[in-house]
Amino acid sequence: MFDLTGKRALVTGASGGIGREIAKALAAAGATVALSGTRVGALEDTAREIGKDCPILPANLSKLDEVDKLVPAAEAAMGGLDILVNNAGMTRDNLFMRMKDEEWDEVIAVNLTAAFHLNRAVLRGMMKQRFGRIIGISSVVGVMGNPGQGNYAASKAGLIGMNKALAHEVASRNITVNSIAPGFIASAMTEELNDKQREAILSTIPANRLGTAQEVAACAVFLASDAAGYVTGHTLNVNGGMAMI
Amino acid sequence: MSDVADRVRKIVVEHLNVDGEKVVEKASFIDDLGADSLDQVELVMAFEEEFSVEIPDDAAESIQTFGDAVSFLTKAVG
Numbered sequence: 001m002f003d004l005t006g007k008r009a010l011v012t013g014a015s016g017g018i019g020r021e022i023a024k025a026l027a028a029a030g031a032t033v034a035l036s037g038t039r040v041g042a043l044e045d046t047a048r049e050i051g052k053d054c055p056i057l058p059a060n061l062s063k064l065d066e067v068d069k070l071v072p073a074a075e076a077a078m079g080g081l082d083i084l085v086n087n088a089g090m091t092r093d094n095l096f097m098r099m100k101d102e103e104w105d106e107v108i109a110v111n112l113t114a115a116f117h118l119n120r121a122v123l124r125g126m127m128k129q130r131f132g133r134i135i136g137i138s139s140v141v142g143v144m145g146n147p148g149q150g151n152y153a154a155s156k157a158g159l160i161g162m163n164k165a166l167a168h169e170v171a172s173r174n175i176t177v178n179s180i181a182p183g184f185i186a187s188a189m190t191e192e193l194n195d196k197q198r199e200a201i202l203s204t205i206p207a208n209r210l211g212t213a214q215e216v217a218a219c220a221v222f223l224a225s226d227a228a229g230y231v232t233g234h235t236l237n238v239n240g241g242m243a244m245i
Numbered sequence: 246m247s248d249v250a251d252r253v254r255k256i257v258v259e260h261l262n263v264d265g266e267k268v269v270e271k272a273s274f275i276d277d278l279g280a281d282s283l284d285q286v287e288l289v290m291a292f293e294e295e296f297s298v299e300i301p302d303d304a305a306e307s308i309q310t311f312g313d314a315v316s317f318l319t320k321a322v323g
Contacts, residue, residue, distance in 0.1 A: 124290060127283075127287060127290075128290070169283060170283070172281075172283070173283070
């Protein structure tokens, strides 16, 4: 339904979880997908699962010199770039009163500043070709807040605001900029929850289950497609009804 | 008419979709030729490519008219 044949995408944080599923889904829709992340072995696993030729571009997004090489490398490998998915993210949870400057800075650097640099870097090519799709993976936490995650919530809310501002600037050039805010998604992390924790979480979700990475990836495919050409500055909440906003 | 001016005019005409006769020395990209601020950034990008030069931000801001662009680029490619 959503054909991405001939499109070239870059996905950060493609080594696992949601990022890997997004990369797989974009590739399945026909796109060529460059995979970035910190763990080369895991990126190679993603490429193997995709089963097509995928440029593998390792980068540590807490280092701006590595961030700034990423888009030129992706454009060189694929002859241009049509779709950017800022998926990479990290947490350093702590109660606000105890949060250290380093914990704040590191989360903002990877989740927000790296996305700013990558967004800025893709604009020249996208403006010239009069086509672009920028997608930021935010979080329900950026919309609602969460105790112990002041840094993470700020970074994810920041991503939404940044993408809306950019959406204003480049809409006339046929570039859309959107965010996806997943709720609780089944992952290695949620598998470690005990039954009681699990119950507590599920009681807040009308759908009464965790989401899947595939359900987030499907939204990314839609936003990347021609079908979503009139959707920009939007935040797509994928949370089983946990926050209806 | 210099070669630089011809090349600049061609870019302006193509990019802003205006009549070449309107692209005169004092013509302001924004006030006279209908450009918005993003068009201006794109024009500078196009000049950079056409002339293989890098135009720093403060210089880019000073390029408001066709004449500004021609004189800057004439010096830059000197």
